[in-house]
Amino acid sequence: xxxxxxxxxxxxxxxxxxxxxxxxxxxxxxxxxxxxxxxxxxxxxxxxxxxxxxxxxxxxxxxxxxxxxxxxxxxxxxxxxxxxxxxxxxxxxxxxxxxxxxxxxxxxxxxxxxxxxxxxxxxxxxxxxxxxxxxxxxxxxxxxxxxxxxxxxxxxxxxxxxxxxxxxxxxxxxxxxxxxxxxxxxxxxxxxxxxxxxxxxxxxxxxxxxxxxxxxxxxxxxxxxxxxxxxxxxxxxxxxxxxxxxxxxxxxxxx
Numbered sequence: 732x733x734x735x736x737x738x739x740x741x742x743x744x745x746x747x748x749x750x751x752x753x754x755x756x757x758x759x760x761x762x763x764x765x766x767x768x769x770x771x772x773x774x775x776x777x778x779x780x781x782x783x784x785x786x787x788x789x790x791x792x793x794x795x796x797x798x799x800x801x802x803x804x805x806x807x808x809x810x811x812x813x814x815x816x817x818x819x820x821x822x823x824x825x826x827x828x829x830x831x832x833x834x835x836x837x838x839x840x841x842x843x844x845x846x847x848x849x850x851x852x853x854x855x856x857x858x859x860x861x862x863x864x865x866x867x868x869x870x871x872x873x874x875x876x877x878x879x880x881x882x883x884x885x886x887x888x889x890x891x892x893x894x895x896x897x898x899x900x901x902x903x904x905x906x907x908x909x910x911x912x913x914x915x916x917x918x919x920x921x922x923x924x925x926x927x928x929x930x931x932x933x934x935x936x937x938x939x940x941x942x943x944x945x946x947x948x949x950x951x952x953x954x955x956x957x958x959x960x961x962x963x964x965x966x967x968x969x970x971x972x973x974x975x976x977x978x979x980x981x982x983x984x985x986x
Contacts, residue, residue, distance in 0.1 A: 732796055738783070739793040741819075745781070748821035754947055755850040757843050758782040758830040759916075761909040762902075763866040765929035766855050768958050770830050772940050775956035778949045781820050782828030785812075786835055805840040813846050826949055833909035836916060844920050852924035853943055854913060859930065864903040865971045868895065871902075894971055896978045 734740055756779075760766035773779035784790055791812070798815055802808050813829075821827040831843060843850065857863040869875075869892045917924055925946040932939035937955045944951060 734793045734796070735789040736783075736793060738781075739790060739797070741797070743781070744819035745822055747818055748823075748825070748827075749818070751848070752780075752817055752821045752827035753825040754827070754949065755847045756780075756782070756826070756828045756947060757847065757850050757852050758828055759852050759854040759913050759924060760830055760832050761834075761856065761863075761906055761913075762832060763863050763870060764855050764857050765927075765932060766830055766832075768929075769853075769855050769927060769932065769939075769943070770828075772936070772956065772958045773828065773943060775958075776940070776944065776952040778822055778824055778826060778944060778952055779947060780822045780826045780828040782830045783820075784830045784832065784835075785816055785820075786829070786831060786839055809839070809841040810846060813841075824949060826947060833912040833916075834905075836912060844922075851947065852917065852922050853927060853946065854917075854924040855927040855929060855932075856910065857929040860903060860906050860910075861899075861975065862968065862972055864899050864906055865968055865975070867902040867906070868892070868898045868971075869968070871898075892967070894974060896975060899971070899975050900979075 737743075758766055758770055758773075770782045774781045785794070794812065794816070800808055800811055802811060816829070817827050827847075829843070829847075831839075836843075872892045873890050916922075925943065927939055927943065936958065940955060941951055
């Protein structure tokens with residue numbers, strides 16, 4: 732069995748857990764918001780489950796290949812899938828998490844709020860949405876979404892990114908929409924999420940991580956683990972940001 736993500740393999744499972752985990756949470760995210768970094772950091776503590784993007788197609792396919800399911804009813808399948816995930820992706824202290832992008836909410840057969848029985852929510856977002864849009868554009872063009880050797884091993888030839896004012900603008904609009912999706916979702920469910928701003932997490936990683944663990948009520952680890960994810964922002968990112976701002980000023984008529 733060749734998995735699309737090696738972290739979906741049984742060697743990354745926690746010991747079997749029976750029943751409903753006492754602490755359940757959703758890592759609410761958007762593309763390129765830093766959710767990979769935060770999810771891995773929480774996982775490496777050993778205290779917060781492994782909040783992966785389990786409803787994304789590649790993850791669903793991996794786990795369906797691992798386990799197989801009998802039902803053809805979409806809601807029954809989703810419930811059985813989450814229950815099975817809880818048995819192997821709940822940390823020994825009883826914490827289970829999953830990560831969901833705003834863009835996936837509308838296509839889910841079940842509401843995470845219902846299937847996880849009123850979970851807690853950690854909302855990771857970026858203060859600088861333009862840089863997020865630039866990162867989003869680069870990732871789509873190159874196919875490199877995460878640098879940890881999980882999906883794209885080091886040394887493989889990558890497509891070279893090319894600047895596009897239109898693409899960055901499109902991604903900026905998508906990210907604005909995604910932020911509204913989460914705001915509306917939280918409002919409908921009366922949820923007050925724990926908010927993590929990516930730039931703050933980068934500036935003080937330990938404080939950001941410990942704040943999440945405190946929100947989950949699990950205490951602090953003996954030592955704070957490294958994130959396990961390498962940042963991808965570089966000089967090219969800054970050049971694209973500057974160029975986009977110039978192009979946008981040129982596009983708008985002088986007042």
